[in-house]
Amino acid sequence: MIGSEEIKKIISSRVDIPETFVIGNISRRPDSAGCAVIKGGWYIYTVDARGGCIFTGPFGDKAIIFACAKEMRVSKLFDEYRFSEDERYMYMHVHLLFDEI
Numbered sequence: 282m283i284g285s286e287e288i289k290k291i292i293s294s295r296v297d298i299p300e301t302f303v304i305g306n307i308s309r310r311p312d313s314a315g316c317a318v319i320k321g322g323w324y325i326y327t328v329d330a331r332g333g334c335i336f337t338g339p340f341g342d343k344a345i346i347f348a349c350a351k352e353m354r355v356s357k358l359f360d361e362y363r364f365s366e367d368e369r370y371m372y373m374h375v376h377l378l379f380d381e382i
Contacts, residue, residue: 335376
C-alpha cells in the first residue's frame with residue numbers, strides 16, 4: 282500500500298498542496314478535505330462549513346492519487362492515474378459517514 286509521504290511527493294511534484302488539504306490523517310477543520318487510511322483502505326474526505334465529514338472510497342494506490350487530484354481540481358495533471366470505470370463509479374456515487382465505513 283502506498284504511504285502518505287509518497288502521495289505527498291507525487292502530488293507536490295506537480296502542484297502545491299493547499300493547506301486545507303490534509304494527506305495521511307483526518308482533519309475536522311471546517312471547509313477542509315484530504316485522504317486517510319481507514320480499516321486498511323485509502324479514503325478521501327471533505328469537511329463542510331459546519332464540521333460534517335463525508336468519506337468516499339476505498340481506493341487503491343493509483344486511484345487515491347487521482348482522487349486527491351480531483352478534490353484539488355487539478356486532475357488533468359495526473360492522467361496516468363485516471364480512474365477505472367469501477368473507481369469512477371465509487372468516486373461519483375459512494376459517499377459514507379465515518380460510522381458506515
